[in-house]
Amino acid sequence: MPGSKAIQYPNLRDDQILNIGIYGETVAAYRYTVLSEKVPGEEDRRLFAAIADEEQGHKQMLQRLLEKHFPGSSFYLSDEDKALVVTGPRLINVRDVKNYRDVMKMALDTEYRTSQFYHAMSTRAANEEIRKVFAELAEEGFEHHRRLLELARERGFLPEEESQGTSD
Numbered sequence: 001m002p003g004s005k006a007i008q009y010p011n012l013r014d015d016q017i018l019n020i021g022i023y024g025e026t027v028a029a030y031r032y033t034v035l036s037e038k039v040p041g042e043e044d045r046r047l048f049a050a051i052a053d054e055e056q057g058h059k060q061m062l063q064r065l066l067e068k069h070f071p072g073s074s075f076y077l078s079d080e081d082k083a084l085v086v087t088g089p090r091l092i093n094v095r096d097v098k099n100y101r102d103v104m105k106m107a108l109d110t111e112y113r114t115s116q117f118y119h120a121m122s123t124r125a126a127n128e129e130i131r132k133v134f135a136e137l138a139e140e141g142f143e144h145h146r147r148l149l150e151l152a153r154e155r156g157f158l159p160e161e162e163s164q165g166t167s168d
Contacts, residue, residue, distance in 0.1 A: 009120050014130050015070040017121045018062050023077055024085030024114045025059035031092050038094035051144055085114045101157045108148050115141030
């Protein structure tokens, strides 16, 4: 797996893990939708639209798991919980190339952070079905990160030697 920085995660119940994942996927789907509508270049817009669709599918899958295993669960997400899967402000604006560069870096950080979270939770969740889904989501998230990193380099947003895409 990319990265070497170990994150200390709090002890979380499976319903908390799912709610945090749902929040992350909701923010990701929104951000990628905005990018798909605002960035220059048809190729970039198509990539972001495809990732937005994938993130929306992930959100729906996690919501189904939450309803299946924890019907009626309600869990307040603190800022610390949200920071486990999202970097930067939830809302984004892309008006020019500088905004695009900044949002791309934030998307890279968020994909990587979310993937690390899913990877860690895939071994911590008590429910085997949830562990399996989180392992799959970790792999997909690291793949999203790789695709975004490639795009960011192609657009000249990152130095060639920068491989993490994380700034934390």
